[in-house]
Amino acid sequence: MDRADFDAATMRLALAEAEAAARAGEVPVGAVLVGPDGAVLARAHNLVEARRDPTAHAEMLAIREAAAQLGAKRLPGCALYVTLEPCAMCATAASFARLSRVVFAAPDPKGGGVLHGPRIFAQPTCHWRCEVEQGPFAEEAGESLRSFFRARREGGGA
């Protein structure tokens, strides 16, 4: 499998996590963390509502789960796939974890912290810059978010 195919297959797993989040009434964001050999170390989706934890973003949960799997606070060579541009909290966590790559689907002009807002990896005080790529399925991931918020505004729940 070449890298584009691998990225697409992995982002599909992240999208499935986002769909699971939406079904549970969570903001639909999903993440997958893969090891240097491409093995999936962790899959997670947003659990802010279920856990009543403002830090329980998909990326944070995936990073923490992968660190627990490997018994290591740093995850060099690992890559994070996420359906939405990470916020500043998650981007900073990715830097602390020494992830090699962060691949996201939909950009997030309102809440993103990588291409937008604080642009964490571009800060002079950022000590580890993950390679960032906008990957496949931006349209699918963005539509999933838009329909979730549309349903919520209309009082339909999720």
Next chain:
Amino acid sequence: MDRADFDAATMRLALAEAEAAARAGEVPVGAVLVGPDGAVLARAHNLVEARRDPTAHAEMLAIREAAAQLGAKRLPGCALYVTLEPCAMCATAASFARLSRVVFAAPDPKGGGVLHGPRIFAQPTCHWRCEVEQGPFAEEAGESLRSFFRARREGGGA
């Protein structure tokens, strides 16, 4: 007790947490989260090494613990006291948690995300700006960190 006395007493608890971190070989940062009535909801120190979790900063643990205590993802009216200027991850988490105040002791030009680097609360995309104050004991908190890193450089451990 007036606010300055309360701030000093609370920061002393955070300093005690930082000392506990240093004794355990963790970077000495401590945090205390107090409710709107001034009651301590959570005390925590850095556990990155013990938990092998790159996100286990004192502030994150205190925010998560307080949210669990209150069964709420948002903690309006609550204040976070921390011995070191929060990084971008922790400052963003404080914003998500809707904390009213963040009081820190030592500024952190190399890794801070409030007065330095991404200046999270000054970003146009920051949707909730915590009131930030540099509180008491900057010298004590800074010296605790300096002596920790000095000992580590000299191979003396902590």
